[in-house]
Amino acid sequence: MAAERSTGSRRDFLRSVGIAGGAGVLYSAMGALGLAPVPDVRAERYRPPSRSDFTLSGRGAKKVLVLGGGIAGLATAYELGKAGYDCRILEAGDRPGGRNWTVRGGTSLTDLDGRKQTASFSKGQYMNAGPARLPQSHVTLDYCRELGVELEVFTNQNANAYIYHENSAALASRPIRWRTAKADVYGYVSELLAKATDQGALDTRLTASDKERLIAFLQSFGAIKGKADGYAYTGTDRRGYAVEPGAAFEAGTVLGPVPSLSDVIASGVGQRFSFELGYDQAMLMFQPVGGMDAIPYALAEAIGPDRITYGARALEVTDLPDGAEVTYQDARGRVRGQRADFVVAAVPPMVMARIKHNLGAQVTAALEYPTATPVGKIGLEYRSRWWETDEHIYGGITPTDMDLSTIWYPSYGYQGRRGTLIGYYHFGANALSYGALPHEQRLARAVSQGVKIHGEKYRSELERSFSVAWHRTPHIEGGWVGWPSQDGPEYKLLNQPAGHVYFAGDWLSHVIAWQHGALTSARKVVTGIHERVMAA
């Protein structure tokens, strides 16, 4: 605890320096404190409530009722439970996790419109219908460690996967491997910048030694020719091989021909590259072994399964002078009530907005302020792993400009007999148009597009499928939400308690659509409740 406090102080010092003096001062201060290159500020920040906090204080842990058994609700009950709080969760669905949902054989889903699917995936095959990837910096990994959830690499990037643009101004409808796209784009970019640099076009920005070093970099980065050859990019084995090098006299045949500079630029493949540079998307990324729902099931197990009531739909939330009360309908249709010292509403805002409450019209308006994003995903189980055997694609993602958006190759079960692709993952308009269709039509549309990239086996080897449209899924109603503004009064209002009622969820964070957002939001509410109890 002493260590945590001193860490806290150090962090406060750093932040204050950072805020007062700009990032430069912050960085120097970090170095001075021996914290450079990158301090792990986040992980040291949260101090969970502890049973020992109550010792000799005369205070006791309170009763907390949590609405929603998604990640935020589970984490709230888990963290408070560790300190002895009496937590209960009311979950409208029949499982923990919310959008963290792994679909296996036997899993079923009835959409808001009444359409029902039941997955028939083979044993060992699954799709993560919601979150599927974990960045290294997210607190989600700390929970996995604490809960014993085993991890493996999620393959968010693969040089052998394709980029497929059917509407580009050049190279249209040709699947181009990421490695080929990078070789060509980096090659031509290097050629152009080396030429311009050499010709003095950037002399106002570059010193002589800058120029020399920059050109040396570009020669390595672009695998371009030397000055005598005009720094030309003419191809490299980074593009891949049409015939693989091998024994004796087989030196390999590099994939060709190299498209022209103009065609490479017009193909738009380079527009895909920034994805892999994104803070949340850069490899390495991870997934729980066996399915993302290992996280909510581990949380539920740690909380105590008897503390979670499934099939419990909240009808009304009432703040009281000394606590709060929830009225709900249980799985048998009976209306029941529960009282607690605090209520944590960890449900999507648009769902919460429709639950009767006495928290005021401003709360309702604030809950209605963010808008839900439509999101869709389909799992396609194949009887063979043709992407591995025929195309040497072991994991990764193929982005397209078709309305399926992206195809994901599985990050588990390599070289097994069967495998399950994600045949589309998309949001916004694409998710709306697919989601409006019955499953068989979603499937047919996704497969007819996938065939353009992978050929007829994309259809002929297919055996089973399952699709989810999150915006049409009961109790959830969206993939995530977007705030018109997170600087306004609505966001601020919901980030503070309404009497004895707190709100939690990724939607109350700056990391929306990630479990990290839900977990840090839960931690904030947990800290708020505990500080209030201790101060009382």
Add this chain to the structure above:
Amino acid sequence: MAAERSTGSRRDFLRSVGIAGGAGVLYSAMGALGLAPVPDVRAERYRPPSRSDFTLSGRGAKKVLVLGGGIAGLATAYELGKAGYDCRILEAGDRPGGRNWTVRGGTSLTDLDGRKQTASFSKGQYMNAGPARLPQSHVTLDYCRELGVELEVFTNQNANAYIYHENSAALASRPIRWRTAKADVYGYVSELLAKATDQGALDTRLTASDKERLIAFLQSFGAIKGKADGYAYTGTDRRGYAVEPGAAFEAGTVLGPVPSLSDVIASGVGQRFSFELGYDQAMLMFQPVGGMDAIPYALAEAIGPDRITYGARALEVTDLPDGAEVTYQDARGRVRGQRADFVVAAVPPMVMARIKHNLGAQVTAALEYPTATPVGKIGLEYRSRWWETDEHIYGGITPTDMDLSTIWYPSYGYQGRRGTLIGYYHFGANALSYGALPHEQRLARAVSQGVKIHGEKYRSELERSFSVAWHRTPHIEGGWVGWPSQDGPEYKLLNQPAGHVYFAGDWLSHVIAWQHGALTSARKVVTGIHERVMAA
């Protein structure tokens, strides 16, 4: 078989077109045949000998003696054995695999100079002392599939790992995360090229629409500002965060400050980027679960362990009019002889050059022609996985300009209690200087350098270690070999049989230092022997 023949013809057609008409024609022909984007030529190429080949032919499988139980020797015996050949392997060491070697607790090594180490790694901890990564296109993966060797991702790239240059002209001795280095280099490169393009410096090379599209790409790729702001790069959250975004009002603090253009170029971080673009090194890459030696052990099991004699040092190879003979010393020191129809020498060329033979002085000269590369690696077992908990580095590689060269974070056992880094992997002069030291001094030198990047925990958390200097390892004597030329008579000579004696190994391929080279070389020899037997 019919399918294989028709595939063969299609492939022959493609290759003949490729050779006659250049890669452009090849690519078009591929498209015409419905094979674009990338045909899987290699995997369809090899036709293994089969027992059925002998049916009604009046011929029978022959006896083959293989010298060396490394990957090439094992694959030779495995492939011939499937067709009924009576294969025996004489291996000088006490295990299969050669340089494919996984070191665990209890593994010992006595160097050529008599220095002995015995590894004391904890249960479940290991280091792959030789090959450690498998590209998706290599035939090695096909053997893993066929042999049931389970795979997982090898983490050859990680945005959270560092680049560490202590001798650079700027930013020296600061560990810089790959993500930060990429954000800054791509940012400034984009700024420079956008400026030059906008100012018309490349108008002879770019049309108006090229320019427009190129600048749009650069804005996405570099996360730079718009024209009004001179396309300036001023930083982005791709660099990483000093304070991670989280709940409520925590929007995060982006890591800063952004070094100047001149400093970023002078730091040399960009020179590291081409590694990840290399045909053999681009992610995704793979490793067998539990250690690389799963491959040789699976091969040995398939061959039949009784067919491999360990501790058998070849003394003499004699080509005879109707076969060949090998004299060797067995594990008890007895000199013995074995005759066979064919001998396959699958040992390093410099080792083979010293074995007495009657194959002619040209063969000896050719064997002495390639030179061995010194290679060293050290495994460091830590009592905690501080790189994961403190620095959010789950796998990947940190390159440095120190003589340790690279540090590798483990690709297995994530979030476990212990973990084993590779504390150096280097070759050439660095491997020679480390290799000359006793283990304790290698260790001290490697740790004192690692401390510069990771701090004192790099020393204080360390518990066990093991190092290998391949050039000082009996029967192997090098990490791999380099040919002054693979176009000369020496390489050609050894790629054909000397009477009844064949040579095999990665050193007889265009994929040296990879198991793919050894496996394809073995396949070539197997095909050569089988065709000779069938034609006799």
